[in-house]
Amino acid sequence: MLRLGQVIPGGGFALGIVFFYLSLLIFLPLGAFVLYASGMSGESFIRQVTDYRMVHGYMLSFGCALAAAVINAVFGLLLAWVLVRYDFPGKRLMDGLIDLPFALPTAVAGIALTTLYVENGWLGQFFYAAGIPSAFSAVGITIALIFVGIPFVVRSVQPVLRDLDGSLEEAAAIMGAGKFLTFRKVVFPELVTPLISGFALAFARGIGEYGSVVFIAGNMPYETEIAPLLIMTKLEQFDYQAAAAVAIVMLGMSLLVLLILNGYQHYRLQRLSV
Template structure:
């Protein structure tokens, strides 16, 4: 009896692998409910004051469609640019030693720490027609400030660290012996990168792309200064939400917010499916 009771006691003690699972699960669910689920539920309920037809009318207005198209289009382009150049920056920081490497590594994180409004003012002063950079681009017919191109520049600025910091740890853990083996088998550097390195880092690159995209879609502070905020031209969706709130059109603002939420969810869902496929492709 004592032996069996001791055995059952031993089993009860080892039943839970993670100590405090019930407590941590309760804290997690409570936190997610208060911070995420309840605000999202309030956002979803608000437009029903105007009905489904009113919601559809709000989100299909030409001004709203133009703002959504600019926000998501510019965010996608900026995230794609960051995926390319972020990979290059991460590669340089991991594979090469050079003077000032720590300084460059710290500069990458500046968009995290810099207030978005300050970033917007700085970019506007640089790319305005009389700015340090804009004064040389303007004679060439290239206008950055107060155009959709300025929106892409601002979103690229704030999204770069997400790609670099996501890809960098994967590159650091990558086994260089695989590259040496590929070289011994006669593979060129390009073939080694495409067939050996890229399949391993591609899931991380997609994660960085998704984070940069999600960050760019909802960006407000750094964009409103350089965009010019012209309706149907350079007006972003977050600004349009603020304008509707200032006009006390709460249902309209919530409708635009729901449209952004649905589009963001679809884009992130597609990216997550691509991540699963890329992990299977890489054999991870």
């Protein structure tokens, strides 16, 4: 009996290429982190990664990335819904603009966002008038992460929403369910898995984002210094061991969050298959 994996010949060779590719692009760089950090004593490692400045950087990076991912999950779902369910002038243009953060150099995005959200900027003047410092603050960092993260959510949800069977919604309407109940009981359960995937991707991108954040953050010690900036600072000082130590902590925390999200997705898929 022919198994699915045997449809394409040379499976063992293809598998070897995949492992070689992953080793070259993922495992070797991760191993380099460990190699550099291994030259530090345990006490030095703990002291380095638990320094108050570093801890503040972790909290700021993860807090802003989480806030941006949550906002993107809400508005990304809304954007995907509008692009799939409605027809309006400029729809194709809007759909194309969703991918702009992918194509735009991060430094250009950072400069543009800073120009817009400083106190006398086109948008920043309204934030500052309301007492909200939109630049050189955690708010500005979150805005930048929203900008770079929104495509992940939209592009994760959009194809699933497009392929949903409309007959299920029609059946719910015939049985007397209102629009909100139909969305909550029929549509939204199908979107949870791609929504979590988009959230995870946006969150992961936000944690490591540097170029678009470094300009609008202001980089004030103990206030707006993100963890990737602290890593860059250590590298500029040729302190590769300290940079690797901070990177390992960031990597470990990111993997933990992603494992939790993936575990929840697996749990949902198992429940749906029962």
